[in-house]
Amino acid sequence: MTDASKPSRWMFLLPAGLGALALGLGLMLGAIGGILDRRAAAMQSWPSTAGTVTATGVTQVRDSDDVWRDRVSTSFRYTVNGRSHALTVSEGGSRTRYTPQQSVTVYYDPANPDDAALTRASSTPSGLFAVLRAVLALVSAPFWWMAVRWFRRARAAA
Secondary structure (H helix, E strand, O other), X not given: OOOOOOOOOOOOHHXXXXXXXXXXXXXXXXXXXXXXXXXXXXHOOOOEEEEEEXXXXXXXXXXXXXXXXXXXXXXXXXXXXXEEEEEEEEEEOOOOOOOOOOXXXXXXXXXXXXXXXXXXXXXXXXXXXXXXXXXXXXXXXXXXHHHHHHHHHHHHHO
């Protein structure tokens, strides 16, 4: 029979689990940020080729907050090593920068020419994932502190 005034000796696992969850999310976001940063750095050295815009348009999409937002889509064709490629890119905004039949410079991945962009700029803020990782590490710290306190208290009571 257990005494109701004594904490369970395994109660420390609750804050430890929450701390591990926050830390794991931080590590995962750090890994995603690293991948995106490497891609953005690689894009700076991608070769370019001439392309032609085939279509542009503005559509409205509902985001996760149930808010309607404008998205600009641009379709274009380009040729790499004699092989024709077609791609549509989408970005936030309400005005198209391109017109159909407009000549554009297309930057493509030489290892995978199907992967291309109309600019060398990354669409993801580079520091965003580093900030999120740091915030989640800081959020996890009180949970770890609480888990250690509860673990010591449970050991002392045993």
